[in-house]
Amino acid sequence: MTTATTGAATPTGAVGTAHTRVEGRDKVTGAARYAGEIPFAGLAHGWLVLSTVARGRVLSVGTGPVLGMPGVLTVLHHGNAPRLTTDYVGMLGVPPDPTAAVFQNDRVPHAGWPVALVVAETPEQAREAAEALVVTYEQEPHDIAFSGTRPDTYPADGHMPALTEKGDVEAELAASAHVVDEEYTTPEEHHGMMEPHAASARWDGGRLEVVDSNQGTTWVADEIVRMFSLDASAVRVRSEHVGGGFGSKGLRAHQVSAVMAATVLQRPVRVVLTRRQMFSLTGYRSPTTQRIRLGADPGGRLRALDHRSLNQTSTVWEFVEPGAGVARIMYDADAHRTENRVVRLDVPSPTWMRAPGEAPGSFAVEAALDELAEKCGIDPIELRLRNEPERGPVSGLPFAGRNLAACFREGARRFGWADRDPRPGVRREGRWLLGTGTAAASFPAGALPSTAAVTAEPDGTFTVRIAAADIGTGARTALTLVAADALRVPTERVRVRIGDSDFGPAGIAGGSMGTRSWAWAVTAAAGELRERLVPGGTVPPEGITVRSDTTAALGALTQRERHSYGAQFAEAAVDVTTGEVRVRRMLGIFAAGRIVNPLTARSQLVGGMTWGISMALHEEAVRDGASGGLYGGDLAGYHVASHADVPAIEADWVDDPDPDDPVGIKGIGEVGIVGAAAAVANAVWHATGVRHRSLPIRPDRVLRAGEPRV
Amino acid sequence: MAPSTSSTVTLDINGEKHTLSVDHRTTLLDALRERLDLTGTKKGCDQGQCGACTVLVDGRRTVSCLQLAVASQEREITTVEGVAEGERLHPVQQAFLDLDGFQCGYCTPGQICSAIAVIEEHAAGWPSAVTEDVRPEAGPPPLTPEEIRERMSGNLCRCGAYVQIVQAVARAAAETRTGTEGAAA
Numbered sequence: 001m002t003t004a005t006t007g008a009a010t011p012t013g014a015v016g017t018a019h020t021r022v023e024g025r026d027k028v029t030g031a032a033r034y035a036g037e038i039p040f041a042g043l044a045h046g047w048l049v050l051s052t053v054a055r056g057r058v059l060s061v062g063t064g065p066v067l068g069m070p071g072v073l074t075v076l077h078h079g080n081a082p083r084l085t086t087d088y089v090g091m092l093g094v095p096p097d098p099t100a101a102v103f104q105n106d107r108v109p110h111a112g113w114p115v116a117l118v119v120a121e122t123p124e125q126a127r128e129a130a131e132a133l134v135v136t137y138e139q140e141p142h143d144i145a146f147s148g149t150r151p152d153t154y155p156a157d158g159h160m161p162a163l164t165e166k167g168d169v170e171a172e173l174a175a176s177a178h179v180v181d182e183e184y185t186t187p188e189e190h191h192g193m194m195e196p197h198a199a200s201a202r203w204d205g206g207r208l209e210v211v212d213s214n215q216g217t218t219w220v221a222d223e224i225v226r227m228f229s230l231d232a233s234a235v236r237v238r239s240e241h242v243g244g245g246f247g248s249k250g251l252r253a254h255q256v257s258a259v260m261a262a263t264v265l266q267r268p269v270r271v272v273l274t275r276r277q278m279f280s281l282t283g284y285r286s287p288t289t290q291r292i293r294l295g296a297d298p299g300g301r302l303r304a305l306d307h308r309s310l311n312q313t314s315t316v317w318e319f320v321e322p323g324a325g326v327a328r329i330m331y332d333a334d335a336h337r338t339e340n341r342v343v344r345l346d347v348p349s350p351t352w353m354r355a356p357g358e359a360p361g362s363f364a365v366e367a368a369l370d371e372l373a374e375k376c377g378i379d380p381i382e383l384r385l386r387n388e389p390e391r392g393p394v395s396g397l398p399f400a401g402r403n404l405a406a407c408f409r410e411g412a413r414r415f416g417w418a419d420r421d422p423r424p425g426v427r428r429e430g431r432w433l434l435g436t437g438t439a440a441a442s443f444p445a446g447a448l449p450s451t452a453a454v455t456a457e458p459d460g461t462f463t464v465r466i467a468a469a470d471i472g473t474g475a476r477t478a479l480t481l482v483a484a485d486a487l488r489v490p491t492e493r494v495r496v497r498i499g500d501s502d503f504g505p506a507g508i509a510g511g512s513m514g515t516r517s518w519a520w521a522v523t524a525a526a527g528e529l530r531e532r533l534v535p536g537g538t539v540p541p542e543g544i545t546v547r548s549d550t551t552a553a554l555g556a557l558t559q560r561e562r563h564s565y566g567a568q569f570a571e572a573a574v575d576v577t578t579g580e581v582r583v584r585r586m587l588g589i590f591a592a593g594r595i596v597n598p599l600t601a602r603s604q605l606v607g608g609m610t611w612g613i614s615m616a617l618h619e620e621a622v623r624d625g626a627s628g629g630l631y632g633g634d635l636a637g638y639h640v641a642s643h644a645d646v647p648a649i650e651a652d653w654v655d656d657p658d659p660d661d662p663v664g665i666k667g668i669g670e671v672g673i674v675g676a677a678a679a680v681a682n683a684v685w686h687a688t689g690v691r692h693r694s695l696p697i698r699p700d701r702v703l704r705a706g707e708p709r710v
Numbered sequence: 711m712a713p714s715t716s717s718t719v720t721l722d723i724n725g726e727k728h729t730l731s732v733d734h735r736t737t738l739l740d741a742l743r744e745r746l747d748l749t750g751t752k753k754g755c756d757q758g759q760c761g762a763c764t765v766l767v768d769g770r771r772t773v774s775c776l777q778l779a780v781a782s783q784e785r786e787i788t789t790v791e792g793v794a795e796g797e798r799l800h801p802v803q804q805a806f807l808d809l810d811g812f813q814c815g816y817c818t819p820g821q822i823c824s825a826i827a828v829i830e831e832h833a834a835g836w837p838s839a840v841t842e843d844v845r846p847e848a849g850p851p852p853l854t855p856e857e858i859r860e861r862m863s864g865n866l867c868r869c870g871a872y873v874q875i876v877q878a879v880a881r882a883a884a885e886t887r888t889g890t891e892g893a894a895a
Contacts, residue, residue, distance in 0.1 A: 020807055027815030028803040028822060030750015030790035037749035070715075123744065124735045192868050194754045194762055194816040243752070243816030244868055275755040472814030472869045603810045603874060610870030635759035635866060643859040646872040 014481035014491050015663060018599035022477045022496070023241070023470070032241045035213035036198035036272050043200065044073055046261050046271040047126035048253060049116040049133050050280060051108045054142035054628025055346045058106040058115055062134035066118060069132065071125030073265055077116040078103045082260050088226045090251075091219050092508070093159075097349045098316040099281060100251045101227060102260070108137065109315045110348045111629035112280025117257040119269055142346035142628045146312045148183060148289035153310055153343040158320025160340075164328060164394045167335030169293070172304035176295030178375040184292065184364035185694045188621040189285040191353050192640050193471075195243020196275060197282055201258040202268035210237045212255055215245040216508030218467045221501035223251040224259060239499040245471035245509060247352035248282045279633030283351025284621065286311035286321045290364040295333075300376040300383045305333035309361060310341045314349040318342060321350065323361030329442055329563055330365065332393035346628055352510065354611060355670040358443055359677070363615070363695060366439035366678030371691065374424075380438055380682070381408050381417065381567075392561040400560035403591030404440060406654045407567035411438070411589035414652075415569040425689035432573040432582075437682025439675035441566035445516070445593060445658060445666035448507025449551040452521035454483065454529045455543040461493045463543075464526070467506035468498040468518040473669060474600030475515050481596055482519040482663055486526035504547075512564070512667030515596065517550070523662045524548035557660060564592035564656075564671040568609070572683035576706050579699025583613050583680055586649045591656035593666025601668055605651035608672020614641035615673070616680035617696050719783050723748065724792025732779045738772075739763045741779035742789060750790040750819045754866070761865035764820035765789050771827040771864075790819035793826060801885045802826050805878035813869035821865045821875055828861045829853075829883045853883050 026032035051058075063075040081103035086096055098104070102114045115135055120126035155162035173179055199212040208230065214220045214237070221237040224230070242249065254271040261269040273281060288311050295304035309323030324338035340357075353359075373380040385405055391398055412418065420436055421427070427434040452466040464483045470476040476496050484491040497503070507517035525548035532546060533539075569587040574580070588609050595601045618639040622631045631637060651672065657664030677695060685691050690705040720729045721741065730745055739756070742748040742765075751774060754762030758776040765774045766788040793800040802825045805811065812818040832853050837844040840860045841851045851857060858876045867875065 020810065023815075024807045024810075024812075025799075027812060027818050028790075028799065028806050029794060030748075030819045032815055033749055034752075034816065036753075037743065039747065122733065123740065124733045128735070194760065194814065194866065194868050195752070196754070242814060244814040246868075272753075275757060275759070472812075474813070599810050600813075603813055603869075603871060606873050607813060607870030610872060614870075634757060635755050636757070640866060640868060641870070641872075642866055643862040643872050643876070646859070646870070648855070649873050 014484040015596050019477055019481055019491065019597050020599065021474055022480055034195055034241045034243050035211055035239065036270060038200065038211045040200055040202060040268040043268045043270055044119050044121060044265060045123045045126045046117045046119045046257055046269050047130035048114050048257060048271065048277055049118060049130045049135065050277060051111060051113040051115050053108055053137045053139045054111040054144065056108050056137045056139040058108060059136045059138050061116055066129045066133050069125065069129045071121035072129045073119045073121065074261065075116055075118050075133065076103055076257065076260055076264065078106050082263060084227045085229050086227065090226065091222050096223060096227060096251060099349050100253050100256050102253050102257050110280065110346050111627060112348060114253045114281065117261060117271065119261045119265065144345050144347050144623050144625060144628050146287050146343065146345060148291065148310055150343050153341045155339060156318060156320045156342045158322055158340065160322055160325055163339045165337045169304050169306045169335040169337050172335040173293060173295040176303045177298040178296045178372060180292065180294040180368050180371045180375065182292060182368060182371065182693055184290045184367060186288045186360040186363060187695060188287045188623065189353060189615065189619045190279060190621055190638055191246040191248040191282065192635065192638065193244025193246055193248065196273045196278055197249065197252050197254045198270065198272040199255040199258045200268060200270040201262040203262060203266065206234065208235045208259065210255055210259065212237055212239050213242050214239045214249045215469050215471055215510050217469065217499055217501040218505045219508050220251055220255065224255065227256065228259060237501040239469060242469055242471040246354045247356065247510060253281050276634050279630055280348045283349060285353035286313065286319065286350035288321055288323050288360045290323050292364050292368040294368055294372050296372055296376060300378045300386050302331055302333035302387050304335045305331055306337045307365060308339045308341065310343065311350065312345045312347055313342050314347055315344050317349040319350045321360060322357035323364060325357045326361035326365050328394040329392065329561060330440060331387050332389040336393055347623065355443060355673050358670065358674045359615065362439065362441065362675045363677045363681065366675050367681050367693065370437065370682040370685065379422065381412055384408065384440055395561060397559055397561050400562045400660060401656060401658060402565060403654055403656045404565040407565055407589040407591050410654055411567040411569055411587055415587045424686050431575050431577065433576060433687040434571065434573050435683045435686030436569065436571045437679045437686055439568045439678035439682060441568055441671050441675035442563045443512055443671040443674055445562040445564055446511055446513045447517040447520060447554055448513050449554055450506040450517045450521040451504040451547060451549045452518065452525045453503065453545055453547045454522065454525040455545040456529060456533055456539050457543045458539045458541055461495060462487055462489065464494065464496045464522055465503040466498055466518050466522060467501055467503040468514065469509040470498060471509045473509060473514060473604060474597055475509065475518065477600060478515050478596040479518055479522055483522050483526050486523045487530050512669040512671065516661060516665040516667050519663045519665055520550045520661065521548045524550060564590065564666045564668065566590040566671050566675065568675040568679035570679040570683045572680055572687050574684055574687045574702060576688060576702060579702035581617055581684055581697055581702060583647055585647050588651045588672060590651065590653045590671055592653060592668045592671055593661065594657040594664030595653055596663065596665065602651050604668050605672040606649045608670065609649050609651060609676045610641055610646050611673040612676020613646060613680060615695060616677035618645065620696050717780050719780055721779065721782055721787060722785065723787045724789060734780055736779045737775050738777040738779050738782045739774040742774065748789055748791055752816050752819055754817065761824060762817050762820040764823045764865060766823055766827060769830065771824050790822055793822065800826065801882040802878065805882040809874050809878045809881065811875040811878035812871050817865060817867045821867065824862060824865045825879045825882065828858065828879060829886055853880065855880065
């Protein structure tokens with residue numbers, strides 16, 4: 001028994017102070033173990049077999065010869081796999097993607113669909129047997145041709161209404177002094193996190209334990225419970241260190257097939273996806289075609305705004321990439337129309353990927369606004385400031401803090417925007433044409449119900465338990481600072497344990513909601529614990545634990561437009577004889593709530609902006625019409641920004657605490673990518689005088705843009 | 711009799727010799743991770759495209775996913791577990807930690823091994839694709855951010871920690887130089 005010593009009065013002020021990652025030493029020494037690295041006695045290894053046709057039926061799975069190969073334990077396929085339940089709605093409000101519910105029927109809806117799992121004693125044996133497995137198909141013609149002119153598109157809601165509409169767009173356009181009417185396209189993009197999806201499953205004393213790499217242990221546990229019709233208390237999912245997620249790490253084929261095999265074999269089984277398998281099994285950002293029509297009066301005030309966004313989805317799961325959602329928050333107009341549509345193709349299911357909707361949508365909207373600024377003869381920042389809405393353009397709700405103007409003012413000052421010559425194509429430095437561009441950013445600030453437990457230990461330390469996920473965001477460290485402040489103790493006395501579904505329900509690391517959701521729960525439990533501890537009192541050997549649940553507090557929040565904002569700036573250099581585009585510098589100024597840990601927050605925002613460069617110039621998954629699969633679906637064929645592509649990037653913020661959040665947090669995971677690609681594209685226009693409305697801005701596109709139009 | 715599909719090899723890893731029987735198909739990466747429980751070296755692509763599995767083989771950076779374990783004998787192999795001196799982190803590790811040169815941490819061991827070799831390659835006068843004066847007598851070029859970026863480009867980081875990684879490599883290189891000069895004086 002020891003004395004309880006939380007500080008009675010003085011906050012430690014950990015929040016807002018730079019702190020290196022609490023698990024940082026483990027990560028730089030290689031001691032941090034990720035999902036595929038936790039040892040299990042008697043572990044068997046599963047290797048997935050994917051379809052080689054893009055549409056059809058499995059006629060036969062040649063298990064006989066493979067079962068005779070060295071070390072092979074079993075081959076699971078639609079003919080012998082356990083049956084799953086899939087007619088449920090999960091924690092995120094959507095049914096499961098059938099890509100994860102493996103081996104339930106003989107249909108093949110896209111290339112790279114899971115058709116079998118080979119399990120063997122070693123990974124080498126499993127791989128060789130998987131490659132030797134002969135699967136025959138009845139092949140059907142497939143259709144993967146995505147275009148804005150297809151007749152079979154339809155409006156789809158997803159996480160927001162498909163259509164919003166007010167006023168007469170055609171009449172306002174006709175009466176506008178300046179009109180922009182263009183189509184913008186973005187390609188298929190992949191998450192490409194460095195750690196492949198990996199899961200090990202085992203039954204132990206009637207409980208199923210899954211060691212996984214995911215963005216929410218209670219989320220994945222809940223999906224497994226429902227899919228396998230298990231008792232909720234019978235499933236435990238752990239996910240200590242996660243090598244990136246970006247929206248892709250939910251329930252996938254690897255966990256489900258590992259659980260199936262562990263159940264059938266009654267021994268631990270690990271399934272790790274190969275990098276190539278990830279390109280058809282783990283979701284991606286759909287390509288989009290977006291038509292934008294803007295009409296403005298002579299002073300640049302918007303009279304008409306019409307944004308229609310189309311994305312593709314699979315034939316088995318509907319996913320909406322809501323590109324047209326951006327303008328519902330950012331810009332008002334007398335006539336305002338936004339619509340998200342989808343088309344079903346014989347392609348893998350897309351999914352959430354860092355700033356779903358906002359990333360491609362902001363490219364189109366912010367590029368179109370730059371075109372409008374040019375037509376109006378108004379500075380692009382001034383044009384945006386003249387169109388700052390008083391209330392939510394669609395909802396009519398007041399904004400809970402909208403510091404976009406402050407971001408532009410601070411960004412313009414630091415970037416040197418005032419000295420900018422607005423004329424395009426007039427700056428040359430050797431072989432390079434130079435230009436600068438800007439764009440606005442926004443992303444919703446939300447929170448998900450979460451529970452936390454905080455324990456005062458007899459040794460004077462405190463343990464926080466919450467089923468949070470640190471996918472590289474620095475959440476573990478941020479929660480340490482938050483807990484220290486709430487307990488009014490130094491951070492050294494706080495230990496934060498995360499990534500275990502046994503800690504109770506908690507929100508996911510997604511939608512920029514993770515740290516805010518968890519910090520709320522930790523603050524509530526820690527605050528109550530501090531009040532309960534009597535200064536000078538004693539702590540029993542089992543400690544004193546206080547639990548919290550934020551469900552009621554979140555439900556009581558008043559309806560507001562709650563968002564983070566940002567102003568993005570980029571300088572681009574373009575060599576029109578080689579088509580090469582280089583980003584020379586970027587600056588992002590954000591209004592994104594209270595910043596918990598400036599060190600890791602800056603990294604996350606810069607990381608998002610790096611994604612913006614990558615989206616603007618590099619990333620493009622190209623689907624082959626003949627096979628229905630990708631050309632080069634790996635990290636050589638799919639180029640993400642590398643060291644040499646990324647210049648000095650600066651991210652900073654203005655003071656912007658959320659008044660309704662106990663810590664003042666909004667969320668920073670996604671706003672960094674929003675508008676970043678548009679800022680680069682606008683800079684390329686300023687350098688060359690040529691608008692690039694299709695991403696990525698490849699060298700061949702730059703070269704062709706220089707040719708005379710026929 | 712069927713031909714043997716495994717061999718007994720002795721691998722010299724971080725100054726310690728390990729004798730084990732390996733499947734001939736086993737890569738150095740899988741031998742480290744699956745057989746020797748040295749999981750600090752990461753598998754990002756298993757195809758030599760991402761750099762996450764970078765280790766030092768006789769001091770040279772090598773993607774361990776493209777090297778077979780049976781071809782790795784009589785080489786000095788250094789992994790991320792072997793670069794610190796006891797509790798004292800290697801200057802590159804310390805700089806990554808202090809300057810936040812990572813987020814998820816999965817590419818980090820490869821970045822660190824690569825960076826250690828970059829500093830040595832640069833000090834030895836090796837030019838890169840962006841080195842302006844490549845004549846041997848020109849000596850090492852200034853280790854500018856551009857030089858670091860070029861030399862580190864075999865190591866992908868999807869979280870986008872490049873800006874801080876470049877700062878960390880520059881700091882560690884400067885410390886290494888100072889340390890060397892200090893030792894010489």
